[in-house]
Amino acid sequence: MRKFAALALVLLLAGCSLGSKKEVPQPTPSPDLSGKPPAIAVLNGPFASGPVRAPEKGALVGAWIKPDELTHVGRLAAVDSLETDLGRRLSIVNTYRRFEQMVGTSSDKEFLSQGATLMVSWATGDNRSILDGEHDDLIRKQAKAIRKIKKPVLLRMRWEMDRPNLRATMWSGNDYIAAWKYVRNIFKQERANNVSWVWCPTAEGFIRGDAPGFYPGDDQVDWTCVDVYAGENFQPIGQLMGPFLQFAAQHPKPIIIGEFGVAKAWGSAARAAWLRDAERTFKANPQIKALAYFESDPEGNPATKQFQLTGDKLAFKAFHALVKDPYFNP
Structure with a gap:
């Protein structure tokens, strides 16, 4: 009887131990970020990139910085x-x-006036309503507004169009392509010739395989682009955007990394290592001619979707080293 009681106690304790392991998430092993990344995007140019010219060597650096208030002063x-x-x-x-x-x-x-190039991420609406002509006046107004500033502009028309949660307004790749051409034609009619057209899906869309179906064509696109994050999936940036780089290497366009970021959830040391690896990856891929960090902690997002570097000493130091590198000051 005592043996059965002792066995029951052992099983009870084992069950408690297993239960506690389920409640405490185990850390994800960090990937090896020490090796030199392969150069997948091998086209060296020169590239016909529209009014916003790609540098012959190196890459331009930019960012989105979330202001405390969405006002002129705040921005x-x-x-x-x-x-x-x-x-x-x-x-x-x-x-x-x-x-x-x-x-x-x-x-x-x-x-x-300070010498920066604007990259406008423009959330156009329902593609089929665009094709029905419901927004012609609005599109013409935007074309005139951009023409009026008289400076070259990077225009990301409905970036991340491949996201599954946008399918209700994107409808399909064919609908997006048709809307892209429709909008671009209106810009041409309004002589908004200071626009470089930037096509920018997600890295996940290339991993899934559906992003290429939204590509309008080499005659329609000036820059290829991708948004890539070490968010819930902590992998080296070269691995995360590898399928995109393979696609981009087949198209004679300069690449801009429209948004990139590494989440706070992974901790300062891992974030810094990821950014150092990102620098190596950008430099190893000569087709990458521009990049923009997503310096923001969107409200309501968990730590896996918070990307601000300011305040994180180690991570910011790694980013600072990148932007001070002569390669990113062409």
Whole structure:
């Protein structure tokens, strides 16, 4: 009887131990970030990149910096703060616009006057309603607004169009391609010739295999682009965007990394290592001519989707080393 009681106690304790292991998440092993990444995007150019010219050597550096307030003063303060910490101006300032929000705000003009190139991430609407002509006036208004600033602009028309949660408004790759051509034709009619057209899906879309189906064609695209994050899946950036780089190497366009970031969930040391590996990866792929960090902690997001580097000493130091490298100051 005592033996059975002792056995029951052992089994009970073992069950408690197993239960506690389920409640405490185990850390994900860090990938090896020490090796030199393979150069997959092997095209060296020169590239016909539209009005925003790709540098012959090296790559331009920019960012999206989430302001405390979405106002003229707030936007300027956010960019100025990061530039002060970095000790240099950003070559590219990423800015997001809803379909009805026009380019050419006071802050846009200020960034342009400081020598930055605007990258406008424009959230166009339902592709089929665009093709039905429901938004022609709005599209023409935006084309005129961009033409009026008289400076070259990178335009990401409905970036990340391949995301599954956008399928209700994107409909299909064919619908997106048709809408892209429709919008671009209106810009041509309005003589908005200062636009470099940037096609920018997600790295996940190339891993799934559906992103290429949204490509409008080499005659329609000036820059290929990808958004890539070490968020919930902590892998080296070269591995995360490897399928995209293989695709891009088949198209004679310069590459811009439209958004990239490494989440706070992985800790300072791992974030710093990931950024150092990102620097090696960018330099090993000569087709990559520009990149923009996503310097933001979106409200309501978990730590796996918080990417701000400011305040993280080790991670920021790694990013600072990247932006001070002569390769990223062409």
